Amino acid sequence: MEGAPRTALDLFSGTSRVGHALKREGVRVHANDHNAYAYALAGCYVAADARTWRDRAARLIGELDALRGRGGWFTETYAVRSRYLKPANAARAEAIRARIAKLSLEPALEAIALTSLIEACDRVDSTVGLQMAYLKTWAPRAHQPLALRVPEILDGKGSASCLDAREAALRHEVDVAYLDPPYNQHSYLGNYHVWETLARGDRPEVYGVACKRADVRERGSAFNRRTTMETAFEDVLARVRAKRIVVSFNNEGYLTLPRLRELLGARGRVREVSVEHPRYIGHKLGIYNLQGEKVGTPGPARNREHLFVVECNMARARRARALANAVTG
Numbered sequence: 001m002e003g004a005p006r007t008a009l010d011l012f013s014g015t016s017r018v019g020h021a022l023k024r025e026g027v028r029v030h031a032n033d034h035n036a037y038a039y040a041l042a043g044c045y046v047a048a049d050a051r052t053w054r055d056r057a058a059r060l061i062g063e064l065d066a067l068r069g070r071g072g073w074f075t076e077t078y079a080v081r082s083r084y085l086k087p088a089n090a091a092r093a094e095a096i097r098a099r100i101a102k103l104s105l106e107p108a109l110e111a112i113a114l115t116s117l118i119e120a121c122d123r124v125d126s127t128v129g130l131q132m133a134y135l136k137t138w139a140p141r142a143h144q145p146l147a148l149r150v151p152e153i154l155d156g157k158g159s160a161s162c163l164d165a166r167e168a169a170l171r172h173e174v175d176v177a178y179l180d181p182p183y184n185q186h187s188y189l190g191n192y193h194v195w196e197t198l199a200r201g202d203r204p205e206v207y208g209v210a211c212k213r214a215d216v217r218e219r220g221s222a223f224n225r226r227t228t229m230e231t232a233f234e235d236v237l238a239r240v241r242a243k244r245i246v247v248s249f250n251n252e253g254y255l256t257l258p259r260l261r262e263l264l265g266a267r268g269r270v271r272e273v274s275v276e277h278p279r280y281i282g283h284k285l286g287i288y289n290l291q292g293e294k295v296g297t298p299g300p301a302r303n304r305e306h307l308f309v310v311e312c313n314m315a316r317a318r319r320a321r322a323l324a325n326a327v328t329g
């Protein structure tokens, strides 16, 4: 592919950090993720055009930030029954979420408001970053009052969707597609279930000490299962229509690196870079049983992140397009 990309597709967008960085470089980005909280982040950081929304977003967030707390189901579930947020902060988050729903905002403005709320909660939550569990004693930051900020929205157009990656891949033809799928059993929905509830504004059935949403058990990703990961990745790859495909993976995934190289090689010429990376926080904390005793030995302190860049063979891309047309009819 010659020159800088003008269009990009981030199929597993998560925080939308990548799409945001590309948008800042002037690339027109489409961001997709199947979880609602990630869709809100994508709507804010990738789809919303600051030229249209900056002033209204600042006014709205000022109004929302002035609301008093009003505790209900959300506060009871996440600040009393479990302890992700201090009750006063949870009650304010609950009041802000209720007001956002009542205002029936345009999608971009709603995404900006939800992002502001999720990020404000994230700054005062009482976890080590993941919502598999909360801390036994309140994290120091949890005592800070919840405060909204206007997210850093950028000038320029973009778009966002909340689809399975296989479906989103069919809908866009781009210069660069970025694939950063989950690579093991850890579900992003389970790890960020409180943000999912905030984004959806619903009152799901919850289970266990962590008060996870019941649908964490039903809405699993094919990428989180050893038996389905490879087929799911192959399916996505076959559907992607891009001149260049960039894939992020590590050496601990369900898909082995030799198999991944083989699959990518079928789409074109592959280059690869890899870097060592500290493993997630669980490694530092150790492994504990239900009685709080340290048990077992965590794995290695570091793992290796691989970035693959595929210059797609256009004849193969045409075959992928024919498949896409056949699937979409």
Ligand SMILES: C[S@@+](CC[C@H](N)C(=O)[O-])C[C@H]1O[C@@H](n2cnc3c(N)ncnc32)[C@H](O)[C@@H]1O
Pocket (backbone or CB within 6 Å): 011, 012, 013, 014, 015, 016, 017, 018, 032, 033, 034, 035, 038, 163, 164, 165, 166, 180, 181, 182, 188, 189, 221, 222, 223
């Ligand atoms: C490794 S994370 C991506 C992180 C992202 N690159 C970032 O910078 O934050 C993988 C993402 O894939 C999403 N995901 C998992 N299965 C999916 C599927 N079948 N379709 C779409 N998104 C999926 C998860 O919600 C999660 O946000």
